[in-house]
Amino acid sequence: MTRRDIVKYAIATQQRLEKYRRGDEAPPMFLFNAHQPLVDLDALRPDGLTVDPLLPELPLRRVMAGGIKNTYHRPVKPGDHLVLTRTIADIYEKQGASGPLIFVVYGVRVETENGELVMEEIRRRIFR
Amino acid sequence: MPRLSTVTVGTELDERTHETSMVSLFLYNAAVWNPHRIHFDAEYTTQVEKHPNIVVDGPLQGDWLSQVVTEWLGEDGDLVEFEYSNRRAAYLGERLRAGGEVVEIDQQAGTVTLQLYIKNADDAVIAPGRALVRLPG
Secondary structure, three states, rough: OHHHHHHHHHHHOOOOOOOOOOOOOOOOOOOOOOOOEEEEEEEEOOOOOOOOOOOOOOOOOOOOEEEEEEOOOOOOOOOOOOEEEEEEEEEEEEEEOOOOEEEEEEEEEEEEEOOEEEEEEEEEEEEO | OOOOOOOOOOOOEEEEEEEEEHHHHHHHHHOOOOOOHHOHHHHHHHHHHOOOOOOOOOOHHHHHHHHHHHHHHOOOEEEEEEEEEEEOOEEOOOOOEEEEEEEEEOOOEEEEEEEEEEEEOOOEEEEEEEEEEEOOO
Protein backbone atom coordinates (compact mmCIF):
# COMPACT_ATOMS: atom_id res chain seq x y z
CA MET A 1 0.00 0.00 0.00
CA THR A 2 1.42 3.38 -0.99
CA ARG A 3 0.64 6.84 0.35
CA ARG A 4 0.31 8.09 -3.21
CA ASP A 5 -2.49 5.62 -4.06
CA ILE A 6 -4.31 6.46 -0.82
CA VAL A 7 -4.10 10.21 -1.60
CA LYS A 8 -5.39 9.62 -5.14
CA TYR A 9 -8.36 7.73 -3.73
CA ALA A 10 -8.96 10.41 -1.09
CA ILE A 11 -9.02 13.13 -3.77
CA ALA A 12 -11.33 11.17 -6.08
CA THR A 13 -13.81 10.53 -3.25
CA GLN A 14 -13.47 14.07 -1.76
CA GLN A 15 -12.44 12.90 1.71
CA ARG A 16 -12.37 15.65 4.34
CA LEU A 17 -10.41 14.05 7.19
CA GLU A 18 -6.73 15.00 7.21
CA LYS A 19 -5.51 11.46 7.92
CA TYR A 20 -7.02 10.35 4.60
CA ARG A 21 -6.04 13.48 2.64
CA ARG A 22 -2.42 13.11 3.76
CA GLY A 23 -2.49 9.37 3.07
CA ASP A 24 -1.61 8.47 6.68
CA GLU A 25 -4.47 5.96 6.67
CA ALA A 26 -6.70 4.49 3.96
CA PRO A 27 -10.43 5.35 3.96
CA PRO A 28 -12.74 2.39 4.76
CA MET A 29 -13.69 1.72 1.11
CA PHE A 30 -10.14 2.08 -0.26
CA LEU A 31 -9.68 -1.64 -0.93
CA PHE A 32 -12.85 -1.94 -2.98
CA ASN A 33 -11.80 -3.71 -6.20
CA ALA A 34 -8.25 -4.36 -4.91
CA HIS A 35 -8.88 -8.07 -5.40
CA GLN A 36 -9.72 -7.63 -9.08
CA PRO A 37 -7.39 -9.57 -11.38
CA LEU A 38 -5.30 -7.24 -13.58
CA VAL A 39 -5.48 -8.26 -17.23
CA ASP A 40 -4.35 -6.82 -20.55
CA LEU A 41 -6.67 -4.51 -22.51
CA ASP A 42 -7.47 -7.14 -25.11
CA ALA A 43 -8.65 -9.49 -22.34
CA LEU A 44 -11.43 -7.09 -21.24
CA ARG A 45 -15.07 -7.79 -22.11
CA PRO A 46 -16.84 -5.54 -24.67
CA ASP A 47 -18.40 -3.60 -21.75
CA GLY A 48 -14.91 -2.89 -20.38
CA LEU A 49 -15.12 -5.25 -17.41
CA THR A 50 -12.59 -7.93 -16.56
CA VAL A 51 -13.54 -11.52 -17.29
CA ASP A 52 -13.73 -13.15 -13.87
CA PRO A 53 -11.72 -16.39 -13.93
CA LEU A 54 -13.64 -17.66 -10.87
CA LEU A 55 -17.04 -17.46 -12.58
CA PRO A 56 -18.62 -19.89 -15.04
CA GLU A 57 -20.14 -18.28 -18.12
CA LEU A 58 -23.47 -16.81 -16.97
CA PRO A 59 -26.56 -16.47 -19.19
CA LEU A 60 -26.95 -12.80 -18.16
CA ARG A 61 -24.25 -10.30 -19.19
CA ARG A 62 -24.97 -6.85 -17.76
CA VAL A 63 -23.29 -6.14 -14.44
CA MET A 64 -24.46 -3.84 -11.61
CA ALA A 65 -22.99 -3.14 -8.19
CA GLY A 66 -25.06 -4.72 -5.43
CA GLY A 67 -23.45 -3.64 -2.17
CA ILE A 68 -20.97 -4.79 0.44
CA LYS A 69 -20.61 -5.75 4.06
CA ASN A 70 -17.19 -5.08 5.57
CA THR A 71 -15.77 -6.00 8.96
CA TYR A 72 -12.71 -3.98 9.99
CA HIS A 73 -9.99 -5.32 12.27
CA ARG A 74 -7.34 -2.65 11.85
CA PRO A 75 -6.76 0.36 9.56
CA VAL A 76 -4.74 0.09 6.35
CA LYS A 77 -1.62 2.27 6.33
CA PRO A 78 1.03 3.12 3.74
CA GLY A 79 3.78 0.53 3.74
CA ASP A 80 1.41 -2.33 4.55
CA HIS A 81 1.95 -5.48 2.54
CA LEU A 82 -1.46 -7.11 2.24
CA VAL A 83 -2.60 -10.48 0.97
CA LEU A 84 -6.13 -10.66 -0.45
CA THR A 85 -7.98 -13.94 -0.85
CA ARG A 86 -11.15 -13.96 -2.90
CA THR A 87 -13.76 -16.71 -2.95
CA ILE A 88 -17.21 -17.11 -4.44
CA ALA A 89 -19.51 -17.52 -1.45
CA ASP A 90 -22.82 -17.91 -3.29
CA ILE A 91 -24.58 -17.65 -6.66
CA TYR A 92 -28.38 -17.40 -6.76
CA GLU A 93 -31.25 -16.22 -8.94
CA LYS A 94 -33.99 -13.73 -8.20
CA GLN A 95 -36.87 -12.34 -10.19
CA GLY A 96 -36.41 -8.56 -10.46
CA ALA A 97 -38.99 -5.94 -11.48
CA SER A 98 -37.64 -5.92 -15.05
CA GLY A 99 -36.62 -9.57 -15.44
CA PRO A 100 -34.41 -12.30 -14.01
CA LEU A 101 -31.30 -11.43 -11.98
CA ILE A 102 -28.28 -13.47 -10.92
CA PHE A 103 -26.57 -12.49 -7.65
CA VAL A 104 -22.91 -13.42 -7.21
CA VAL A 105 -21.61 -13.11 -3.66
CA TYR A 106 -17.84 -12.82 -3.11
CA GLY A 107 -15.95 -13.13 0.13
CA VAL A 108 -12.67 -11.23 0.34
CA ARG A 109 -10.24 -11.74 3.20
CA VAL A 110 -7.48 -9.18 3.71
CA GLU A 111 -4.49 -10.15 5.84
CA THR A 112 -0.95 -8.96 6.42
CA GLU A 113 1.90 -11.16 5.24
CA ASN A 114 2.12 -12.47 8.81
CA GLY A 115 -1.50 -13.59 8.73
CA GLU A 116 -2.92 -10.75 10.85
CA LEU A 117 -6.54 -10.19 9.82
CA VAL A 118 -7.11 -6.64 8.48
CA MET A 119 -10.55 -6.72 6.91
CA GLU A 120 -13.26 -9.07 5.65
CA GLU A 121 -15.52 -8.08 2.79
CA ILE A 122 -18.70 -9.64 1.48
CA ARG A 123 -19.62 -8.18 -1.88
CA ARG A 124 -22.62 -8.68 -4.14
CA ARG A 125 -22.57 -8.27 -7.91
CA ILE A 126 -25.79 -8.40 -9.87
CA PHE A 127 -26.08 -9.72 -13.41
CA ARG A 128 -29.16 -8.70 -15.35
CA MET B 1 -16.40 14.28 18.71
CA PRO B 2 -19.13 11.80 19.80
CA ARG B 3 -18.82 10.06 23.18
CA LEU B 4 -20.63 6.96 24.37
CA SER B 5 -21.71 8.84 27.52
CA THR B 6 -23.41 11.68 25.63
CA VAL B 7 -24.72 10.13 22.39
CA THR B 8 -28.47 9.46 22.16
CA VAL B 9 -30.71 7.40 19.87
CA GLY B 10 -32.07 9.66 17.13
CA THR B 11 -28.95 11.85 16.96
CA GLU B 12 -28.64 12.88 13.32
CA LEU B 13 -25.29 12.83 11.56
CA ASP B 14 -24.39 15.79 9.33
CA GLU B 15 -25.82 15.42 5.85
CA ARG B 16 -23.54 16.09 2.90
CA THR B 17 -24.49 16.72 -0.74
CA HIS B 18 -22.54 15.09 -3.55
CA GLU B 19 -22.71 15.97 -7.21
CA THR B 20 -20.56 14.02 -9.64
CA SER B 21 -18.86 15.42 -12.72
CA MET B 22 -17.26 13.59 -15.63
CA VAL B 23 -13.86 14.37 -14.10
CA SER B 24 -14.73 13.17 -10.57
CA LEU B 25 -16.16 9.91 -11.95
CA PHE B 26 -13.14 9.42 -14.19
CA LEU B 27 -10.72 9.86 -11.29
CA TYR B 28 -12.73 7.54 -9.03
CA ASN B 29 -12.80 4.79 -11.65
CA ALA B 30 -9.08 5.27 -12.31
CA ALA B 31 -8.35 5.02 -8.56
CA VAL B 32 -10.24 1.71 -8.21
CA TRP B 33 -9.17 0.49 -11.68
CA ASN B 34 -12.73 0.11 -12.99
CA PRO B 35 -12.96 0.10 -16.81
CA HIS B 36 -16.76 -0.47 -16.99
CA ARG B 37 -17.89 1.74 -19.89
CA ILE B 38 -21.15 2.84 -18.23
CA HIS B 39 -19.02 5.25 -16.15
CA PHE B 40 -17.36 7.17 -19.03
CA ASP B 41 -18.75 6.20 -22.45
CA ALA B 42 -22.11 7.98 -22.92
CA GLU B 43 -22.94 6.48 -26.30
CA TYR B 44 -22.29 2.93 -25.11
CA THR B 45 -24.16 3.55 -21.82
CA THR B 46 -27.36 4.83 -23.43
CA GLN B 47 -27.41 2.73 -26.61
CA VAL B 48 -26.11 -0.65 -25.45
CA GLU B 49 -26.88 -0.84 -21.72
CA LYS B 50 -29.97 1.42 -22.08
CA HIS B 51 -29.28 3.72 -19.13
CA PRO B 52 -30.55 7.31 -19.46
CA ASN B 53 -27.07 8.73 -18.74
CA ILE B 54 -23.55 7.90 -17.41
CA VAL B 55 -23.96 5.83 -14.22
CA VAL B 56 -22.60 6.88 -10.81
CA ASP B 57 -20.64 3.94 -9.36
CA GLY B 58 -22.46 2.02 -6.61
CA PRO B 59 -19.31 1.73 -4.46
CA LEU B 60 -18.68 5.48 -4.79
CA GLN B 61 -22.06 5.99 -3.12
CA GLY B 62 -20.89 3.40 -0.59
CA ASP B 63 -17.82 5.52 0.05
CA TRP B 64 -20.00 8.60 0.65
CA LEU B 65 -21.96 6.58 3.22
CA SER B 66 -18.71 5.63 4.94
CA GLN B 67 -17.71 9.31 5.02
CA VAL B 68 -20.90 10.23 6.89
CA VAL B 69 -19.57 7.90 9.58
CA THR B 70 -15.86 8.77 9.50
CA GLU B 71 -16.59 12.53 9.56
CA TRP B 72 -18.85 12.03 12.58
CA LEU B 73 -16.18 9.94 14.34
CA GLY B 74 -13.39 12.40 13.55
CA GLU B 75 -10.02 11.20 14.86
CA ASP B 76 -11.67 9.23 17.68
CA GLY B 77 -13.71 6.05 17.53
CA ASP B 78 -13.42 3.03 15.26
CA LEU B 79 -15.51 1.76 12.40
CA VAL B 80 -16.15 -1.93 13.15
CA GLU B 81 -18.75 -2.97 10.57
CA PHE B 82 -20.08 -1.19 7.51
CA GLU B 83 -22.62 -2.31 4.92
CA TYR B 84 -24.84 -0.87 2.20
CA SER B 85 -27.03 -1.96 -0.70
CA ASN B 86 -27.28 -0.26 -4.09
CA ARG B 87 -31.06 -0.32 -4.67
CA ARG B 88 -31.48 2.17 -7.51
CA ALA B 89 -29.10 3.67 -10.04
CA ALA B 90 -27.98 7.31 -9.97
CA TYR B 91 -26.74 9.28 -12.96
CA LEU B 92 -24.07 11.85 -13.76
CA GLY B 93 -24.85 15.29 -12.33
CA GLU B 94 -27.63 14.16 -9.96
CA ARG B 95 -27.60 15.85 -6.55
CA LEU B 96 -27.37 13.10 -3.96
CA ARG B 97 -27.46 13.51 -0.19
CA ALA B 98 -25.63 11.22 2.25
CA GLY B 99 -26.66 11.13 5.91
CA GLY B 100 -27.70 8.99 8.82
CA GLU B 101 -28.71 8.74 12.46
CA VAL B 102 -27.99 6.80 15.65
CA VAL B 103 -30.44 3.90 15.99
CA GLU B 104 -28.97 1.80 18.81
CA ILE B 105 -26.51 2.20 21.68
CA ASP B 106 -24.87 -0.73 23.48
CA GLN B 107 -23.24 0.77 26.58
CA GLN B 108 -21.76 -2.57 27.66
CA ALA B 109 -20.04 -3.29 24.36
CA GLY B 110 -19.19 0.41 23.88
CA THR B 111 -20.75 0.38 20.42
CA VAL B 112 -23.30 2.42 18.50
CA THR B 113 -25.32 1.37 15.44
CA LEU B 114 -25.93 3.97 12.73
CA GLN B 115 -28.49 3.84 9.97
CA LEU B 116 -27.32 5.52 6.77
CA TYR B 117 -28.82 6.67 3.49
CA ILE B 118 -28.14 8.09 0.07
CA LYS B 119 -31.20 10.03 -1.12
CA ASN B 120 -31.84 11.46 -4.57
CA ALA B 121 -33.63 14.69 -5.51
CA ASP B 122 -37.02 12.95 -5.09
CA ASP B 123 -36.06 12.15 -1.49
CA ALA B 124 -36.02 8.42 -2.33
CA VAL B 125 -33.42 6.27 -0.54
CA ILE B 126 -31.38 4.74 -3.35
CA ALA B 127 -28.67 3.21 -1.13
CA PRO B 128 -29.44 2.33 2.50
CA GLY B 129 -26.56 1.44 4.81
CA ARG B 130 -25.66 0.54 8.36
CA ALA B 131 -22.52 0.94 10.45
CA LEU B 132 -21.37 -0.34 13.81
CA VAL B 133 -18.84 1.94 15.52
CA ARG B 134 -16.92 1.80 18.79
CA LEU B 135 -16.90 5.08 20.69
CA PRO B 136 -14.67 6.36 23.49
CA GLY B 137 -16.47 6.64 26.83
